[in-house]
Amino acid sequence: MMYGGTDAWNTIWLALKDNNCGSRIIATTRKAAVASHSSSQGGYYYKMEPLTFPDSKRLFFERAFGAKDSCYEEYSHLEQVSKKVLEKCAGLPLAIITLSSLLAGKTAEDAWNNVLASIGSVLANDPRAEDMSRILSLSYFDLPQHLRTCLLYLSVFPEDYVIYKQTLINRWIAEGFIHKTQGFTRSKRKEQSAYEIGEGYFNELINRSLILPVDVNYGQAQACRVHDFVLDFITCKATEENFVTSFDDLEQGQVSGYKARRLSIMSYNSEMATISARRGDLSHIRSLTVFGDFVQNSMLDSPALRVLDLGECRKLKNHHLAYIDKFFLLKYLRIRSDSITEFPEKIRGLQYLETLDVQDTHIDEVPSTITGLQRLARLYVPMGTPFRGGIIGQMQSLEEVEGFGVDSELGKSLLELRQLTKLKTLSVTVANYLLNMGSPNKRDWDDIHDYVGTLLSSNSFHHLAISYSDEYPYNGPLSLEAWCPTTRELQKLYISVFYIDKVPSWIRSLGSLRELELSVHCLRPEDVHILGATPALVFLKLKTHYGRNGRIFIRGGLFTSLQYLNLEIEYCGTALEFEAGSMPKLEDLKLTFKPHTTKCLNGAPSDLGIQHLYALTKVHVSILVWSGTGDEVESLIKAAVGTLPNHPTVSIVRPNKRQAECRHFTETWQYKRECAALTEKIGSLQIEEHGGN
Template identity: 55%
Template sequence: MATAAVVGVTTGVMKPLLSKLTKLLEEEYVKLKGVRKQIKFLRDELSAMSPTLEMLADTEELNPQMTAWRDKLRELAYDLEDCIDAFISRVDHERDVHSGFIKGFFCKLKKLKQRHDIANQIQELKASVIETSERHKRYDLAQLKNKSSGSSVDPRLQALYEDIDKLVGIDAPKKQIIELLSMEMNGSSAKLKVVSIAGCGGLGKTTLAKLVYEDIKNQFKCAAFVSVSRTPDVRKILIHIANGIKCTDIITKDDDEQQLVDKLREHLHDKRYIVVIDDVWNEQDWGFIKLALPDNDLGSRIITTTRSVTVAKCCSSQVYEMEALSFDDSKRLFFRRAFGSENSCYPHLEDVPDKILRKCGGLPLAIVTVSGILTNVFAKTEWDRVLNAIGSSLAKKDDTKTMTSILSMSYFDIPHHLRTCLLYLSVYPEDHKIEKQCLINRWIAEGFIHKEKGQNEYETGERYFNDLINRSMIQPVRVKYGQAKACRVHDIILDYIKCKAAEENFVTSLDAAEPVCTSEYKVRRLCVINYNEENVTLWADEILSQVRSVTVFGQPVKFTLLPSTALRVLELGDCRGMEDHHIASIGKLFNLKYLRLCSHFITRLPENVGELQHLQTLDVRGTIIEELPRTIKKLQQLAHLYVDSDVRFPDGIIGQILSLEELRQYGVVSYEQGQSLQQFSKLTKLRTLKIK
């Protein structure tokens, strides 16, 4: 199979598809009559439309016409990739069957019915590509510009004018920031000092910085508070600093960035100043801005705020990582905003307020938003409705636009490939602890990670994982030696990415109590929550025929495993009721790359598991499998194998799984098993081996 390229969200389907089409043209697959010409046409047409798709991916609001075109192209790309994967898998399967007869193979292949089926599919898809391309040419690309972007109000503006009497839990952080600034003027404190406040969007960084600024600015000769946008105009920022420090009389409209920097440095060189640079998004922006702020040994101070820990450390060695509000402070803020009083005197609401606050997770922006929805609302049914919306659909409501806008700023600042990885987390339910190892292997199986020079795919995935932590988009869990072994997603961020994933037809979440999907598009990734006792049947509809990923939480879900399925990921690690008969036909999933099972009712893997020629990750920890089948030696793409220490391997099998990079955990309970360790010398790609 062709390796996947680095992907984005809307572009996430297109780039791996173009990569596969290009690779296909280089291989013998396209020696079949007519196929090469068709593939080349598809690649060229889709390549011409790809730049537009990338622009769309960075546009926060689209008109209905462009949204429809984007969605049409996305679904078309999905169908094309599925068609190509099915074609390559069938060819590879036949090549294996006729091993030793390669020269005559393609002649025989022409006679196969499958070849004609694929050719017909490609022809139909080609017609769709032509139609989509014509529509693309008719559109004016100027429509991609967000017409409202120039006149929209910065959603952070309210934080600059927050009434101090309404603030809760801010005194201790304010005191700590002032202590870090070392306001006394003796010794080393006369040096320029920079303190950076870091934390996710909506945590109150701007409010805290503004409060500190107002409290101490009178101790300085010059003072300025400047906000930076996600796509900043450095010249405007420098002019705003000049306005704050009252030196506009030396600034002209013709001054470029270098002239402005020189004039600001000249003005500040003999003055004690404090400047707050609010919401710095990247190291490059800070690198330009700091040029205008000289170290004049007069006790000057700079405060920066940022959503990225990496950027914070670039700005300063003094980093204050802002924490969420305590539950008690959250409660005080919530009731003060909702009812004007810090104490709840409405017993009929029962424990619903506490449940809402736990979902808000101490995030002031979320608490203020939700309390605003519930201001002077006393009906318990309305409170229940809001509680149920948090984590799945709150971001869609009109009265949460400010919160959604702030979260959107963080989301659209993320590179395309990280957006895809972040959206993928929407397959997990609220408060779920997501194991890093499992998550990265799933990213790899989905084609979200591209192996970079000097790093394998897993190492690249770890870098993505850590980047999302540094950007405050996920919360680290089980940190050991500075590395998180797992993560969680804040309920409010999860709510946002679930809405985004649904909008992009990226992930479809179903409650098994109502296993009906009404999407106008085919489901591509499916998450099923089934905590009912009874079995639920899916796959009864064509809309579920091309699912690439299935994740089930709770009780087993009955579904038909079609030989032609596009399924790449089957995650059943949280489906504890699985039994042997549920996986009896697993070998039909010829495109499967990731399989995880964890049930005490699974006693064996079927022999047909050896048919999974593309399987990269096999995880059977938590089952009661005693011995792996001999057919696992056929899994020549298997890179990650996770078993319990009491699982036995058939003699001589381990040394034949040549792609193995990671094995956890190999149990040595007898002399014979100890002898088999010699087989590991054949595994030249093995980087991790855990022995017990």
């Protein structure tokens, strides 16, 4: 097993002879970068997946009792507790072997429950767990210092807690763990933002198998979880170094001899919700995280506090935040409670605040007092929260805003965004009532078009998302051709607020664009060519009603960088085909289409040309059909996938009959055209009647 980096592998590689004599050398590593590097030198890179539950169970019982499948009945009384123990192992063979050795020969259920309840301490004290501890120590000390710090910080969170990437990175920034460096593009030097650097830290910990990825979309983990064994290890290290202090430490008087720096409180018992500062010296707390019941203000007497996370704090009320201004050095504040309906009145006193997260509250408007937060860089509010005129334009330090709401009265606030020269990430929600199906108010719909155009052309965004919280509207399609972004640095663009008439030609000129989400009324060959010619495009989510003349053809030589494709064809009647040489790097393919009959397929059922996508590792297809045609299509796709060299996993989903009702695009759009004409006629009659009065 290799613990060094790519340099260590290069040294080993020099000693290996490549003489085609048929010998094979297998090296294992916990580092994805080393594995990828070795494969580029002629090797083969195989990523080990966690064991499935049946395989985990088989290994566990064989190690603990020498039991084969036929002998499980003898230990049926351990079925439930063994399941919980195996869940702790998360499919990791070393963890399974370690725990099974601890439980070998023990058949009493109580003994197993005791081990389950104290897995951390058992592993720490049992000599048979030395292998696990040794491996974790090697992995930990192989980390550079900044990653060790970031890993230790995860001991703040409780067991099995899902830690969202955005929250974690913003906390790292507030704690001062992120060190800005210079990154390089192909043509010029470029300074990375603190968040981008933190994202690199996060991905490196995943690549080193020290944290488990959660909620993976397009190859990017949106969250993580710490394996119980790793959590126990880093908790011990954090305690040794006085890096993190837990509530239990306070209760046991373990902070009496030193000053607590970072405090994590899990107060799920209301009787524990008040903690006296006499338990230890809490005056130097820099970070406080509360899980469970709100902790009374008597324990929050700390002028040095930089990070306050009440995101998992139950029963939090508006009045609990009345004295928030006492933490005048606060850089990070996260609040999450349905009972929070307004911004704290004294929030203007937090002059050093850089991150404010109130996404999961019932706050319905941003007050003018927030303009006093002149260092605020990241603001997260509930989806669709309006900013009245004159507010957003005064917040010159903003770099990222999520939840920005737009309605017919607030379009002017979008123009203020031009004043924010540092703003790089913006998530906008358009008011649903402006998008009502069949609405005769064409002016509102035109306003939405202008809003989107203003956003595209007014700022040098890196990430821009325009959405709403309801289903796709049927209004439109609208055109984006005239609205060309002013920057070529745009990296992520998500427009799910309406269908567009065609893919704008300027898309291909966005040389940094990596992620794109669009809904196109009718996908034409020209649209496919524009998308396929976008040089850096890695992730594409595309929704369309149908292809021109009932066909979508992906030619060879296009989408040379694309790794993840999610394509949804809304209506029947479109045949899809990938030509040889198309999408040479595509790893993850997700398709949704509706071939109800042979007629709807534009001819005989097809395998879609999936056998030409040689880099595929994962295929997910939703065939919205209940007739015999679906069986034939499914068989063809599975056969095509079976020919691919990477042996991709394949998942094919079939809905029930009601969901798969045939909706052929030629018939559907004829009906909609008739409805639109009728709506326009009614609107004209109403105008004439009003004018006559």
